[in-house]
Each structure stands twice: as C-alpha cells, then as structure tokens.
Amino acid sequence: MGKTVISAPPGVPFVDITRAFEAPREAVFRAWTEPELVVQWLGPRKYHMEIERWDARDGGAYRYLHVDDAGNAHGFHGVFHGAPTPEAMVQTFEYEGAPGHVSLDSLVLEEHDGRTVARLHSVYQSVADRDAMVEAGMGDGVTEGFERLDELVGRLAAVA
Amino acid sequence: MFQNGAIMDSQPIRPDQLSAVFSALGDATRRAILLRLAEGDRSVAELHAPFAMSQPAISRHLKVLEAAGLISRRRRATARLSHLEAEPLREATAWLARYQAFWDERFQQLDALLTALQAPPPSPAGEPAVED
Numbered sequence: 065m066g067k068t069v070i071s072a073p074p075g076v077p078f079v080d081i082t083r084a085f086e087a088p089r090e091a092v093f094r095a096w097t098e099p100e101l102v103v104q105w106l107g108p109r110k111y112h113m114e115i116e117r118w119d120a121r122d123g124g125a126y127r128y129l130h131v132d133d134a135g136n137a138h139g140f141h142g143v144f145h146g147a148p149t150p151e152a153m154v155q156t157f158e159y160e161g162a163p164g165h166v167s168l169d170s171l172v173l174e175e176h177d178g179r180t181v182a183r184l185h186s187v188y189q190s191v192a193d194r195d196a197m198v199e200a201g202m203g204d205g206v207t208e209g210f211e212r213l214d215e216l217v218g219r220l221a222a223v224a
Numbered sequence: 225m226f227q228n229g230a231i232m233d234s235q236p237i238r239p240d241q242l243s244a245v246f247s248a249l250g251d252a253t254r255r256a257i258l259l260r261l262a263e264g265d266r267s268v269a270e271l272h273a274p275f276a277m278s279q280p281a282i283s284r285h286l287k288v289l290e291a292a293g294l295i296s297r298r299r300r301a302t303a304r305l306s307h308l309e310a311e312p313l314r315e316a317t318a319w320l321a322r323y324q325a326f327w328d329e330r331f332q333q334l335d336a337l338l339t340a341l342q343a344p345p346p347s348p349a350g351e352p353a354v355e356d
Contacts, residue, residue, distance in 0.1 A: 087338035105333035202326045
C-alpha cells in the first residue's frame with residue numbers, strides 16, 4: 065500500500081499531496097475522471113457520496129454531495145479548466161459551507177514501472193483560507209478517533 | 225483554528241505513528257490513563273488504583289500507549305514510572321494530520337477500486353465487480 069505524503073509549507077497558501085498506486089496510469093486516470101468510478105472512492109467512509117453533475121471537459125462543471133446517516137449534506141462544486149489528461153487535470157474547488165473560498169487544484173499522474181504516482185497541488189487564496197478550507201472541507205470529525213482526541217486534548221489543556 | 229503557522233512544517237507526518245496514536249486513543253481506559261499522567265508521572269500501582277482492572281491489564285494498556293509514542297517509561301528505584309509525551313498529541317491535532325487521515329481513507333478506497341479495475345474479467349455467471 066502506498067504512503068500518502070502531505071506538505072503544507074508555512075507562509076505560502078499551498079498543499080501538496082503525493083501518493084503511489086499499484087496500477088497503470090490509465091486506470092488511475094479513469095478512477096479520477098469517470099463519475100461512476102469517482103463515486104466509489106472520493107467520499108469519506110462515514111458519508112454517502114452522490115454526484116449531481118460531473119462534466120470532465122474544458123469548462124465543464126461538477127457538483128457532488130457527501131451525505132451523512134442523518135441526511136445532512138455537504139456540497140462541493142467547481143469547474144474543469146482544460147480537457148483533463150493524465151499529464152494535467154486542473155479544476156477549481158469550493159466547499160459550499162464556505163462560499164467564495166475557492167482553491168485551484170492540479171493533478172499530475174506519472175507512471176514508473178507499472179506504478180502510478182499522483183501529485184496533487186492545491187493553491188488557496190491565502191494561508192488563512194487554506195487552513196480554514198481544509199478544516200471545513202473534511203466535515204465534522206473525520207473519524208471517531210479525532211473527536212475523542214479533541215476531547216482529550218481539551219481536558220489535558222484544562223489540567224495543565 | 226490555529227493562530228499561526230508554527231505548528232506546520234514541511235515534514236510529513238509518519239502515517240504509521242498517526243494511526244497508532246488514534247488506535248491508542250480509541251479506548252476509554254487509555255484516555256483516562258493519559259489524563260492521570262497529565263498530573264504527573266505515575267507507577268503502574270498508582271495508575272491501577274482508580275480502575276477496576278488488574279495491574280497486568282493496566283500494563284498492557286501502557287504498552288499500547290508507549291508503542292504509539294504517547295508515553296515514555298523510566299525506572300525510579302523499584303517502580304517503573306510512566307510519563308506523558310505531549311508531542312504526538314499535538315501533531316495529531318494539527319489539521320495537517322487530520323487531512324493526512326482524510327486522504328489516507330480515500331486513497332485506500334481508491335486502491336481497492338484500482339485492484340477491481342485490473343482484475344481479470346469475471347466468468348459469464350459472475351457479477352462484474354465494477355460497471356464499465
């Protein structure tokens with residue numbers, strides 16, 4: 065299994081995510097661009113993902129929802145810039161819980177010996193936007209572990 | 225939200241340690257032990273007292289916390305003291321660490337999908353794993 069490497073250098077509004085996959089580039093590209101495949105992996109486990117629109121061509125729009133068991137929906141939308149290719153897939157991204165805060169995401173897929181390395185680079189409007197957007201876009205508690213951790217850290221801070 | 229960028233640097237967080245931290249925190253007894261250690265170092269006997277649990281059971285929990293880097297242990301005379309290590313907790317609460325776990329989860333699902341995409345075609349009687 066590949067290792068996800070994420071860096072968010074201080075002072076610049078970027079996030080870089082790198083991950084290797086045991087699959088040829090064409091398969092990874094399909095999984096990233098075909099809506100019936102995207103819906104199978106892009107949603108966090110605790111949400112049900114619904115794709116409302118997915119038009120992967122220059123100027124085409126996308127919109128999808130992450131819906132929790134209680135029916136609460138979190139919407140995300142954006143536009144593809146340039147026809148997506150394995151060398152370059154560029155799109156805007158906005159979480160509807162924070163309208164007007166938009167990132168520009170580009171994805172490059174590189175194949176080496178049958179493995180594919182995905183490099184995702186996101187540019188935000190400011191460092192503050194980056195930190196807030198990432199936090200908000202993850203939803204309310206990615207895993208139970210995080211909720212417990214927040215609670216614990218709060219209590220540790222109180223006794224310290 | 226964080227006031228400055230001091231908690232962030234370009235060092236990737238080790239995914240193995242991060243998952244060990246979250247797994248360790250998934251247990252109520254271990255969280256209670258960490259809270260006790262926030263007041264000061266404690267021996268197994270001291271930690272065992274407030275819990276309806278045997279000392280060997282407490283020792284097993286301490287081993288899990290130690291493996292996750294959340295505590296360290298040292299000897300004082302005949303007792304072995306446990307000490308709270310705050311750094312992994314701080315790392316794990318930074319949004320960068322959460323984001324790491326967020327993408328790890330997605331990418332594990334993508335791994336499974338890619339495996340299914342590359343699987344040989346199913347037998348005529350079988351259901352295809354992935355619709356084309």
